[in-house]
Amino acid sequence: MMSQTADLDALEARLSAGIAAAADLKALDDIRVAALGKKGEVSLKMRELGAMSPDERQVMGPALNGLRDRLSAALDARKQVLEDAALNAALASERIDITLPARREPQGSLHPVAQVMEELAAIFADMGFAVAEGPDVEDDFHNFTALNFPAGHPARDMHDTFFMTPGADGVAKLLRTHTSPVQIRTLMNNKPPIRIIAPGRVYRCDWDQTHTPMFHQVEGLVIDRDTHMGHLKGCLIDFLAAFFETDEVEARLRPHHFPFTEPSAEMDVRYERVGDAVKVGSGDRWMEILGCGMVHPNVIRACGLDPDEYQGFAFGMGVDRLAMLKYGMPDLRPFFEPDARWLAHYGFSPLLQANLATSLS
Amino acid sequence: MKFSLSWLKRHLDTDLSIPALTDAMTMAGLEIEHVEDPAARLAPFTTARVIAAEPHPDADKLRVCRVDTKDGEKQIVCGAPNARAGMTAIYAPLGAYIPGLDFALDPKPRKIRGVESHGMLCSTKELEAGEDHDGIADLTGDWPVGTPAAEALGLNDPVIDFEVTPNRPDWLGVHGIARDLAAAGAGTFKSAPVGIVAGLFPCPVTIETDWPEACPVFAGRVIKGVKNGPSPDWLQRWLKAVGLRPINLLVDVTNFVSYDRARPLHVYDLSKIGRTIRARRGAGEADRFEALDGREYDPASHHCVIADDTRCLGLGGIMGGMYSGCTGDTKDVFIESAWFDPAITRVTGRETGIDSDAKYRFERGVDPESVMDGLELATALILEYGGGEPSEVRVAGKAPGRLAAIELDIARVKTLLGLDLPPQRIEDILTALGFKVTRGAVWTVAPPSWRRDCREAADLIEEIARIEGYDKLPATRLSRPEGRLDAPATPLQNRVRAARRAVAQRGYQEAVTWSFCHHAQAALFGGAGPGLRLANPISSELDVMRPSALIHLITALEANARRGLGDARFFEAGPIYLNDQPDGQRTVVAAARRVVASRDWRGGAAPDVFDIKADVLAALAAAEAPVDNLQITADARDWWHPGRSGVLRLGRNMIAEFGEIHPRVLKALDVEGRVVAFEIVLDAIPAARKKALKARPALALSDLMPVRRDFAFLAPDSLAAGELLRAVRGADKALITDAALFDRYAGQGVPQGHVSLAVEVTLQPTGKTLTDAEIDAASKAIIAAAEKAGARLRS
Secondary structure: OHHHHHHHHHHHHHHHHHHHHOOOHHHHHHHHHHHHOOOOHHHHHHHHHHHOOHHHHHHHHHHHHHHHHHHHHHHHHHHHHHHHHHHHHHHHHOOOOOOOOOOOOOOOEEOHHHHHHHHHHHHHHOOOOEEOOOOOEEOHHHHOHHHOOOOOOHHHHOOOOOEEOOOOOOOOOEEOOOOHHHHHHHHHHOOOOEEEEEEEEEEOOOOOOOOOOEEEEEEEEEEEOOOOHHHHHHHHHHHHHHHHOOOOOOEEEEEOOEOOEEEEEEEEEEEEEEOOEEEEOOOOEEEEEEEEEEEOHHHHHHOOOOOOOOEEEEEEEEHHHHHHHHHOOOOOHHHHOOOHHHHHHHOEOOOOOOOOOOOOO | OEEEHHHHHOOEEOOOOHHHHHHHHHHOOOEEEEEEOHHHHOOOOEEEEEEEEEEEOOEEEEEEEEEEEOOEEEEEEEOOOOOOOOOEEEEEOOOOEEOOOOEEOOOOOEEEOOEEEOOEEOOOOOOOOOOOOOOOOOOOOOOOOOOEHHHHOOOOOOEEEEEOOOOOHHHHOHHHHHHHHHHOOOOEEOOOOOOOOOOOOOOOOEEEEOOOOOOOEEEEEEEEOOOOOOOOHHHHHHHHHOOOOOOOHHHHHHHHHHHHHOOOOEEEEHHHOOOEEEEEEOOHHHHOEEEOOOOEEOOOOOOEEEEOOOOEEEEOOOEEEOOOOOOOOOOOEEEEEEEOOHHHHHHHHHHHOOOOHHHHHHHHOOOHHHHHHHHHHHHHHHHHHHOOEEOOOEEEEOOOOOOOOEEEOOHHHHHHHOOOOOHHHHHHHHHHOOOEEEOOOOEEEEOOOOOOOOOOHHHHHHHHHHHHOHHHOOOOOOOOOOOOOOOOOOHHHHHHHHHHHHHHHOOOEEOOOOOEEOHHHHHHOOOOOOOOEEOOOOOOOOOEEOOOOHHHHHHHHHHHHHOOOOOOEEEEEEEEEOOOOOOOEEEEEEEEEEOOOOOOOOOOOOOOHHHHHHHHHHHHHHOOOOHHHOEEEOOOOOOEEEEEEEEEEEOOEEEEEEEEEOHHHHHHOOOOOOEEEEEEEHHHOOOOOOOOOOOOOOOOOOOOOOEEEEEEEEEEOOOOHHHHHHHHHOOOOOOEEEEEEEEEEOOOOOOOOEEEEEEEEEEOOOOOOOOHHHHHHHHHHHHHHHHHHOOEEOO
16 A cells, blocks of 8 residues: 555656646646546546555545646646746737827817807806807998997097998998997897897908907997996906906906997006016006996987886907917917917817816816 | 197196106096106206316327216216317216117226226217207206206106097097096196187178088187297197197197197188188089198088188188198288088098098087187287287177086986995086086086087986096996806807817817908809998908808918928818898808828828718717708719719708819919818708707617628619618618618629629617518518619629
8 A cells, every 4th residue: 555655656746747847738738638538547546446445445545536636736727827928928929119109180279269258158157148149241220320329420430340332222231340239139139137248250440460350359238227337347357357267367447438338448457568478467557458338328229228227238358359368379460360380389179168167278 | 639748737737747647547538548758768867067078098089078967077988079178968877778879888987998988978869859969969058967858958848648539529628638637636727718809900801601500600800910930939849749840820829729729720811811701512623722731622512611702712620721821921810710510520531531630629529619719819829929910800600509408316326336426526526527517306417518428317427437436436246147047058159169179179270260251262162142242341352251161261271281281170160151131141160171191100091072071970960960861962062073072951951061172263272282171051950959858768778689781782883872871771760770881892793884882781679589581571671672772782
């Protein structure tokens, strides 16, 4: 019996060495068949158990089972090692230069004017303003007469109006010189209370360093029974702080004249020049930023409402100028002459949606 | 409007500094455009006495001066030929900035040819204070050493330029400015009435107002024996300060009254005019005259002229004639002081192209009651400085009456401004501005003759707010309206937003381009709509409203390509114009890119029509167009490539066009190469039905595997692939969920004029697994549908 167990020890040592030395899966499988296959050495020995005495069987049974289990485990372990090595070799052969460039995707962008218009819509929506629109090609009534520009008044000259050649009906239309006609269209078609902003294209016959024949304005209008000039001031100060995204904005209201408001005012913001750029909020200079006032009784009348019953305010400002002030463009003209480099530099991500919950810009 | 401080002080007692005064002006609505304060610019410079001027040991043209200055005795090297002992010169200390030379002296003394110079003696040109550049300033007068140069040069009178709003013609006179500034607390208004000069003889000229609408009142008087020399120094200085050139006493006095009282006058040489003078309608060529600007005019019958019996003497309120104007030899004069209608003056000014100080004032509205004051003021000045004998004043017609008194409920001050003001303060403000206040339950406020802009309570409340100061207005928060706020954006606005982002995400840069274009460009894109040609374009290149947003995008691609940016992609969301009616405008999203192959180490490809088709469909999907229901036809309009473009329609409505731009159009636009583009009319997309509930219907998913079957069809070239796919999809609408084209082949094995189209059809069983018989039946239906469309199964 002693010699039988000693034989097993020798067998195990030989097979274990073979497993450890197997160079590939094929060699390993050959060893498995030679040891544990139907006619394998270990299997044959286990078949001999039946012919043994009970005493012998009691010793040799567990010994052979133990040997079989250890060899199985050694085979599995070696198989894992060989498979890992094979995979690593395969992966090594698939290596590429990952510094090669990815396919270039062109970067789209949104225009700063559109961005600022969306910022305005977000800020004023929070104060209950809807966004109203109207046509660019207007008539004299909506652009001037209803806004209390008397026929032949010099204030009309100051608008540098573009006129159309008369159409089939013999009436010459014009290009709106401001977004204020939207006030008239809104007032004539809606009952107060009214709160709107009206952004859009406007046109004046002027082209130099700081003027283009087309630019953008946003008009604001509030009409109800009790909105007064203090609300105008408060609303605009709140707007400027929200728009410039700072508490530092300092604004002042100063008398001015517009035919369609009475009292009329302009609002200035404090600023300083830092190099070529303008910094709003500090410094000792004032810059005009918008025109505003209480809606003129004649405008309210022209829209079929009673100025003793309804009152409110209106304001108007240049969207392009707001964009320049906030985002630092030094020149207006490239706004309307598309240049891929300018648009890439001053444009905005298409994923940005100006809003008050995340941020305006 | 310009005025100098000393001129203002003629009407306003004030000791405010220039910054305080300009602040007061700003807050009273007189918007400052520019302040020219020579004293500030000349602050470093003072008078100095030259004690000795010796030749420089090493330079013939230089002198070494010993100079008595405010800083003590200094040695200064000077190159001026007129430097001499005993003269009073202007001294610049070391470190001073010399405006005329645009540099600053060194802060440390510099050696000039070996001799130290401790400052500089300046010419008036170097100080930007004159033109005598032959040498240094040689001051006359006994100025103590250290007198500010501005004072010694007579330049200590700051000039303020401000914007006159069209409602305030009274600010076109210094007198009117002073009144407002006094009301605003900047000083005391000197409102002494203008004295009356007694006439010594009856006015020999008869005056008639033949056209009272244009000229309701016309006053005049004669002064005989005037000596028309130069006007006095103070007057010349003031006129120069506001940018007027002194001419002679008579002209200068009329200019003075115009700027002092906003009251234009005209002076005629009495020897050149008849004894009856009248304001009447122009008579065309018969009235042809040469005006003071040297040009000839033919006044029309809706222009107002001043004429005697033989000729037209000038355009009333605008410009006089050369013939009857005053010269240095003029002795006897007739002074006209009339009132001309603003609207008629404006039309005449516009039609003749004359822009004079008189026209500028009359078209804005001159105080009708200033006729006599202006005449008397001018008379007094002419008599004082030119002598002569005045006639009595003759007046024809009657000045227009004042505006009606305004009813003012002073409670409105609070409700309109949100500002509480005591009634006394309200009355004080109005009174200081010249209004007559009668208190009562409702006040009655009579505007003064010069305030023709004040017609109702709101106008008075503006005056009250303006003078009290807008800084006193409360800043009241405009709170959100009560209750729930609907998102205010309209469906179209949301579509624009979404479509813009979809296109930008696909690599296009958003541009904003002109709404107008050249008519020839418009013609390439269907032509400008009716009524959309500009009468006064800013440039001939931009003379019609654009019928398409593609025009400027395409030309911009070319401009960028010429700058080396050949692969730009641009889009625009903006208007196009069909006609001049309020509903004649559309909102489009247009995009364009050049057909340029991208270069990439894995192989690049040029974009084709199917790339731009994917872009347009992405934009449409973002804009919530029913993309699956769109029909595609090949009948895009003339500016598209006839074989490589398409129209996307919903029913009869054209929603979008896409494809290659016609090469002829590109050539006409001077664009090289090819361009693919699309244009979507967002307004044409029908509004989505608004759902009351946001919840979506329950999701019904089948557990059963979909079955996929491939079919290869042989189709003639004439059959649109889209038609075949539509037919296949329609073969069994309940079962077929998709039919996708996965191969298209023409060539060997396919008959001439045919293509092979391979389609993968997805069948989605519901309820139970499909049997072979059911799948067979579906296949037969698909093949039959394809045959009906004109294709047959490829064998």
